[in-house]
Amino acid sequence: MGDPDVLEMVQEEERRAGSEERFFEQDLSSRESSFLISEEPRFKKDEQSKDSIFFRDGIRQIDFVLSYVDDIKKEAELKAERRKEFEQNLRKTGLELEIEDKMNSEDGKTYFVKIHAPWEVLVTYAEVLGIKMPIKESDIPRADKIPFSCMLGPLKLPRNVKHPHAEYFTAQFTRHRQELFLIEDESSFFPSSSRNRIVYYILSRCPFGIEDGKKRFGIERLLNSHTYSSAFPLHDGQYWKPSEPPNPVNERYTLCQNWARFSYFYKEQPFNLIRDYYGEKIGIYFVFLGFYTEMLFFAAIVGLACFIYGLLSMHDNSSSTEICDPEIGGQIIMCPLCDVMCDYWRLNSTCLASKFSHLFDNESTVFFAIFMGIWVTLFLEFWKQRQARLEYEWDLVDFEEEQQQLQLRPEFEAMCTHRKINAVTKEMEPYLPLCSRIPWYFLSGATVTLWMSLVIACMVAVIVYRLSVFATFASFMESEASLKHVRSFLTPQITTSLTGSCLNFIVILILNFFYERISAWITKMEIPRTHQEYESSLTLKMFLFQFVNFYSSCFYVAFFKGKFVGYPGKYTYLFNVWRSEECDPGGCLVELTTQLTIIMTGKQVFGNIKEAIYPFVLNWWRRRKARTNSEKLYSRWEQDHDLETFGSLGLFYEYLETVIQFGFVTLFVASFPLAPLLALLNNIIEIRVDAWKLTTQYRRPVAAKAHSIGVWQDILYGMAVLSVATNAFIVAFTSDMIPRLVYYYAYSKNAIQPMKGYVNNSLSIFLIADFPNHTVPSEKRDFTTCRYRDYRNPPDHEDKYFHSMQYWHVLAAKMTFIIIMEHVVFLMKFLLAWMIPDVPKDVVERIKREKLMTVKILHDFELNKLKENLRMNSSDFAKHLIIQENKVHLAKSAT
Structure with a gap:
């Protein structure tokens, strides 16, 4: 009775196999x-x-x-x-x-x-x-509960915006394990x-x-x-209205409402939504910018407190009191500020400038310099932790470099005439010999050196400008008016400093505009192999140039101006024509503050205006030209086509802008405690401007993965180390703090008012009769001596005009301060770096827990699958045996 059934079964199997093959x-x-x-x-x-x-x-x-x-x-x-x-x-x-x-x-x-x-x-x-895709909902609670979180309620976003999806255990997706993954809807998985x-x-x-x-x-x-x-x-819809069915949820609209609005400047950012929409590479930039802004808040508070202290103690400052006193500063006749054209002037004419100087050059300067050295260490160490937490939350723990970054560039392949076997893949690939690249490397190095030299030349040109106009200012600002006790804030130094700083900022913008294009061209000529090599090479060129371009004038004022002036009768000259610039009697710190304020503020304002207006105007003009047939459908893809392109280097320029600002905040912060506050205000605006332009004015960038900020982190570490040295030198050589301390402890003769007489002590005496004929002022005066800022022996000393012993005491104190401050700050930096782990303990535990659960889930899945296969195989095997037995039986019957 089983024979017809078995025969029918065999024939059915053959028909099904044939139909599958034909299909x-x-x-x-x-x-x-x-x-x-x-x-x-x-x-x-x-x-x-x-x-x-x-x-x-x-x-x-x-x-x-x-x-x-x-x-x-x-x-x-x-x-x-x-x-x-x-x-x-x-x-x-x-x-x-x-x-x-x-x-x-x-x-x-x-x-x-x-x-x-x-x-x-x-x-x-x-x-x-x-x-990586979800395999099971996570049983690990979120780590977003912080102390006093109830007080931060107004800063929080709605939970569905901050965490648009639940937490899951994830695993790398494989087609053969699709049943393992939580696939509810293939279209939205x-x-x-x-x-x-x-x-x-x-x-x-x-x-x-x-x-x-x-x-x-x-x-x-x-x-x-x-x-x-x-x-x-x-883009998945319009940014000004939610999508309508059947379109999916409009994440662009959600981002615009909760992230790109300027009225939400005080709110946290929806990082998970940014990551879901734009990818991890853009997401981690906004996480970094937000974390940097949060840390700036603490530096800004301390800097503002130091500024307020200087403001409150300004009228009690003994130095400015003596300078402003008609009986002290009004009786001190200062030597001319330039040759022939400049006249003698009274010290009290710089009264307001000396008071302004005290705002930034007071006892809190040293404290703030040390504080910022510790702050920058805490910032970088806590950023490591934030980055480690982000790697866990965004499934980047086992991240390997993005393959599209490692892909060969088309330009590289086009220029390659040789091929060789890749040692890793064992496949033939384009190869460019080193001898073909060397000429371009030399050209690249020469071009970068030439442009950096051009920056130095422009800085020297600005110095020549200041020297040229200084005499003109001094001739009508410091003549009879100064000798008649008229006090003015606009001293020749301040006036030339303001105009020179503005001119320097304009030159910086012009040089930066041209160099951006030249550096991109030079980098292409080097024929980098991959996109990653291209970006690294461009990063090095742009950072080196912008470092010199933006900071060279500040380094000049901080460490060179007024340091090699000489003394009356034996001044040093630039190109044997212009007399070297002198600092104000209160030091060069005011001018450094002015220079830093103008360049930093100007760059930030110009950058935000450019980022906001430039794409807006271009998009308006492009839409205006495109919309010539209003009766036709202005489709979703056409609307995006008319937007500005973000470009592969869009994030590069954002990081570069942030790192240059970080340099202003750390390298020269001892001279300007309000720098963190300015940076904080700028970044609050910057976050919303970047969000607005990315959401509304740019095409949607291609999503890419990244697990860190890359080479920028190494640059930040280098600038953090350099900032300790620069601030120590600013306090020692640019500020007037160390000379005042030396006078207080070693040279003061008044126990009740220790700083009384400091101004007179810090000024040396010069005999007017010793002026060379080609430098003596054109107008004759009845004075026999004049004063100048330095520690030199008086004319009646046997070693007249040589450095006095007090000069060497002050110099020794400055060097001692630099050594002590650097060692103290570096010791605290190393201790903090050692005490603060790179990966928080709870993140380590979470990573271990997730790996354990993932392995367990995969093991259970494979085990269940194996059992099911064994059951199916045993059933198929039994069926196969029956078929074979019946075939044998049929064959015997036929014979």
Whole structure:
């Protein structure tokens, strides 16, 4: 009775195998030929919304958009052939394309290629890229509870915005374990940032033909050759209104409402939402900027307290009291500030300037310099912890360098005529010998050196300007008015300092504008192998130049101005023409503060205006030119096409701007305690400006992964170490603090008022008769002596005009202070760095817990799968034995 049943079973198995094979062949044939058939009809305007982010069928979501314009030049056919080949190969990889004819576009000349990644493509490349996806909801509570959190309620965002998704245990996605992952809806399982990252990965590796015997591939090469005019992922809706069904939740609108509004300047940032929408690389920049701004809050409070202390003690300052006193400062006749044209002047004419100097040069200066040395250490150490916590929260613990950063640049492949075996992959790859690069390296080094020398030359030119106009200012500001006890804040030093600082800032902006373009060109000429090498090389060039460009004038005022002046009768001259610049009797700290304030404030204001207005005006003009056919549908992809491009180096310039500001806050902060406050106010605005322009004015950038701020962290560490030395030298040599302390403890003869007589003590005496004829003022006076700032022997001394013993005491005190301050600060830095772990203990425990749970979940999954396979195999094996036995039985019956 079992024989007919067994025979029917065998025949059914054979029929099913044959049908599966025929179906596979038909499916493969249809996939290979589908790209030759135009499947979609031209859309109708009334059937599609202008905010739709789907294909015409309203089901398949647009993940990426390419655009191009017909080229009427001689390369038009070549470009068309490249596009055809490229799009055919994209379809072969499984991507689905839909082309919008130029007749449907607003400007009537732009074609749009819409790209959709189906589920099969997403799961395949998610495995290739090692994207981690959720496997089980986490049982570890969030670590966002901080002390006094109830007091920070107004600063908090709604929970659904701060944490848009639940916490999960994750594992690298694999197609063979799809049942393991929490897949509720295939269309929304992969976030839009992961989808556009996968599509860009395919685009960057898709070939488009063979030229000159070499295989050409990658969307970047097609963009560089203008075969395509743009390639960008699509924003998920309008930023000013929420999306309507069937569109998914408009995260762009949520970001604009809770992040990009200036009225939310006091709110925390939705970091998880930023990461989900823009990717980890952009997300970690905003985390860093936000953390840096939070730390600046504490430095700003201490700096403001030091400034207030100087303000309150300004009228009690003995030095400025003596300078302003008509019986003391009014009787001290100072030597001329320039040769021939300048006249003698009374010390009390600098009364207001000396009071202003006390605001930044007082007892709190030393305290604040030491505090900032400790602050910068705490900032960097706590940032390590914040970064480690972020790596855990964003699944970046086992992160490997982004493959698109390690991909060969098209320019590198185009220039390579040699190939060699890669030691890692064991595959042939383009290779450029070192001898071919050396000339470009020499050119690059020479160019950077030339431009840095040009910065120094411009700084010298500004110094010459100040020296040239100084005599003019001094001739009408410090003549009879000064000798008649008229007090003025606008001394020649202050006036030339203000105008010189403004001129210097203008020169800085001009040089920076040209150098940005030259450095990019030089870096391309070096032919870097990968995008990462390109960015590292450009970072080095830009940082070195901007370091010299922005800080050279501050270093000059802090450490060189007034240090090599000489003395009356034997001054030093610049180019044997202009007399070296002197500091104000109160020191050069006021001028350093002025220089720092103008450059730092000017840069920040100019940068924010440029970042806000430049893309806004460009986008307005582009939309105005594009919208010539108002009756046509101004589609979602056309709206994004008319936005400004963020670019691959968009974050590079943001980091560079922040690091340069960090230098102003740390390198010269001893001279300007309000620098952290200015930086804090700027960053509060900067965060919202960056959020606003990224959300509303720029195309959506391609998502990329990053687990740290990269090379910028090493630069910050270097500047932190340098800041300890610069602030120690500023307090010692630019401030008047050490000479006052030496006088207080060693030379004061008044026990009740120890600082009485300090001004007179700090000024040396010069005999007017000793002036050389070519330097003596043109107007004759009845004075026999004049005073100048230095510690030199008087004219009646046997070693007249040589440095006095007090000079060497002050110099020894300055060097001692530098050594002690550096050792104290560095010791505290090392202790803090040793005491504060790079990875918090709770994060270590969370990482261990997640790894343990992931291994357990995977083990249970594989074990259950193995058991199920064994059951199925045993059943199939039994069925197979029955079939074989019946075949044997049938064969015997037949014989």
